[in-house]
Amino acid sequence: MYSKSEMLFGKAKEVIPGGVNSPVRAFKSVGGTPIFMERAKGAYMYDVDGNRYIDYINSWGPMILGHAYEPVVKAIQEYATYSTSFGAPTELEIKIAELIVSMVPNIDMVRMVNSGTEACMTALRLARGYTGRNKFIKFEGCYHGHADAFLVSAGSGVATLGLQSIPGVTATVADDTLTAPYNNLPAVEQLVATYAGQIAAIIVEPIAGNMGCILPQPGFLEGLRKICDEHNIVLIFDEVMTGFRLARGGAQELLGIKADLVTFGKIIGAGMPVGAIAGPREIMENLAPAGKVYQAGTLSGNPIAMIAGYTLLQTLNDNPVIYQQLAEKATYLVNGLKEAFGAAGIVHSINQIGSMLSAHFTEYPIIDFSSASAANNEIFRRFFHAMLERGVYLPPSAFESWFMSNALTTEDLDQTIAAAKSAMQAIK
Numbered sequence: 001m002y003s004k005s006e007m008l009f010g011k012a013k014e015v016i017p018g019g020v021n022s023p024v025r026a027f028k029s030v031g032g033t034p035i036f037m038e039r040a041k042g043a044y045m046y047d048v049d050g051n052r053y054i055d056y057i058n059s060w061g062p063m064i065l066g067h068a069y070e071p072v073v074k075a076i077q078e079y080a081t082y083s084t085s086f087g088a089p090t091e092l093e094i095k096i097a098e099l100i101v102s103m104v105p106n107i108d109m110v111r112m113v114n115s116g117t118e119a120c121m122t123a124l125r126l127a128r129g130y131t132g133r134n135k136f137i138k139f140e141g142c143y144h145g146h147a148d149a150f151l152v153s154a155g156s157g158v159a160t161l162g163l164q165s166i167p168g169v170t171a172t173v174a175d176d177t178l179t180a181p182y183n184n185l186p187a188v189e190q191l192v193a194t195y196a197g198q199i200a201a202i203i204v205e206p207i208a209g210n211m212g213c214i215l216p217q218p219g220f221l222e223g224l225r226k227i228c229d230e231h232n233i234v235l236i237f238d239e240v241m242t243g244f245r246l247a248r249g250g251a252q253e254l255l256g257i258k259a260d261l262v263t264f265g266k267i268i269g270a271g272m273p274v275g276a277i278a279g280p281r282e283i284m285e286n287l288a289p290a291g292k293v294y295q296a297g298t299l300s301g302n303p304i305a306m307i308a309g310y311t312l313l314q315t316l317n318d319n320p321v322i323y324q325q326l327a328e329k330a331t332y333l334v335n336g337l338k339e340a341f342g343a344a345g346i347v348h349s350i351n352q353i354g355s356m357l358s359a360h361f362t363e364y365p366i367i368d369f370s371s372a373s374a375a376n377n378e379i380f381r382r383f384f385h386a387m388l389e390r391g392v393y394l395p396p397s398a399f400e401s402w403f404m405s406n407a408l409t410t411e412d413l414d415q416t417i418a419a420a421k422s423a424m425q426a427i428k
């Protein structure tokens with residue numbers, strides 16, 4: 001069933017460390033051989049052995065309207081004939097920045113980069129440059145990319161590999177990273193009191209997606225906003241996952257809470273390598289060349305990436321009903337999954353918001369990294385493989401969020417639910 005994938009993985013390990021270009025793809029958490037993909041269209045991915053999968057990762061978020069979305073493909077094809085990169089400004093960069101500013105609350109300006117990692121790294125540098133302070137607070141289990149400062153209690157990929165600390169991240173760098181449990185305001189208050197006047201930023205996934213999907217408890221984000229206001233700390237919402245996915249204006253719009261800086265990735269590039277930092281003029285103009293906080297990129301604002309992102313964002317902006325449809329599809333799926341797990345007598349805790357969700361096998365609510373870690377990973381592992389055999393591609397780790405696309409039909413959802421019922425009966 002997976003013979004070509006197995007053969008390719010063997011070859012890949014000879015020339016690529018671990019056989020993959022990003023660790024979670026290696027299936028370490030669930031075991032087995034990663035599936036090598038050949039093509040994808042709409043809600044489906046097709047592997048090199050000719051198997052078809054209903055896709056619930058959607059490239060970890062970007063494919064919100066499904067794979068190979070035709071307007072995006074066409075735009076890329078057309079622009080590729082102009083040039084794949086100029087290294088000089090284009091009008092397109094203004095158009096996408098204007099569109100983003102019109103969609104997202106509380107921002108005046110946008111700087112384009114090439115990944116979510118770069119976006120968060122730049123946001124932190126900017127907050128440090130703006131405040132003149134060094135330390136920052138992040139939350140256990142939140143992932144903000146692989147820049148050194150963030151690789152402390154860093155969620156999904158790192159948790160999947162069972163790593164406590166990362167060789168290569170120096171103690172000096174890690175010393176400026178303060179961590180608190182997600183959804184725990186008293187822990188944040190304590191840190192702010194202990195390091196009074198030293199904290200530049202609090203960075204948070206407003207809805208966490210890197211320990212499974214975890215919702216902020218009522219008052220948590222409001223509390224962070226208040227602390228930041230009282231202590232002149234920059235509140236950074238990492239909306240790499242949630243931006244343009246949960247609402248046109250992301251979590252800020254959905255939850256009605258203002259951030260000082262926002263980072264984006266994933267959907268903003270429609271599957272091309274793009275990230276962005278956005279915020280008010282007062283902070284953003286500290287970035288070079290307007291200000292002294294240096295940041296640059298040979299391929300930043302790349303025309304192919306910009307036209308892909310612009311085309312997708314425009315569709316989302318013009319059709320907000322997509323968000324309602326996605327949420328309805330997710331609720332339908334979650335109800336079906338609950339029924340499937342319940343029928344097999346398997347305890348479960350499913351978190352969902354809009355088109356993001358995750359299933360943990362535990363009777364307890366999942367509210368932070370400790371509760372996510374305490375769930376039964378062995379059941380998840382077996383469930384994952386049973387679903388794969390039944391043509392459903394789930395994230396290969398319980399610490400990852402599932403991302404739905406609007407290309408999914410009711411028939412796809414029914415097939416997924418039927419697969420879950422049969423998978424659960426097989427593994428119980």
Ligand code: PLP
Nearest residue numbers: 115116117143144145240241265
């Ligand atoms: N921030 C969040 C919330 C993420 O989920 C990710 C990646 O999954 C990143 C930052 C890093 O983005 P990238 O993988 O594009 O560097």
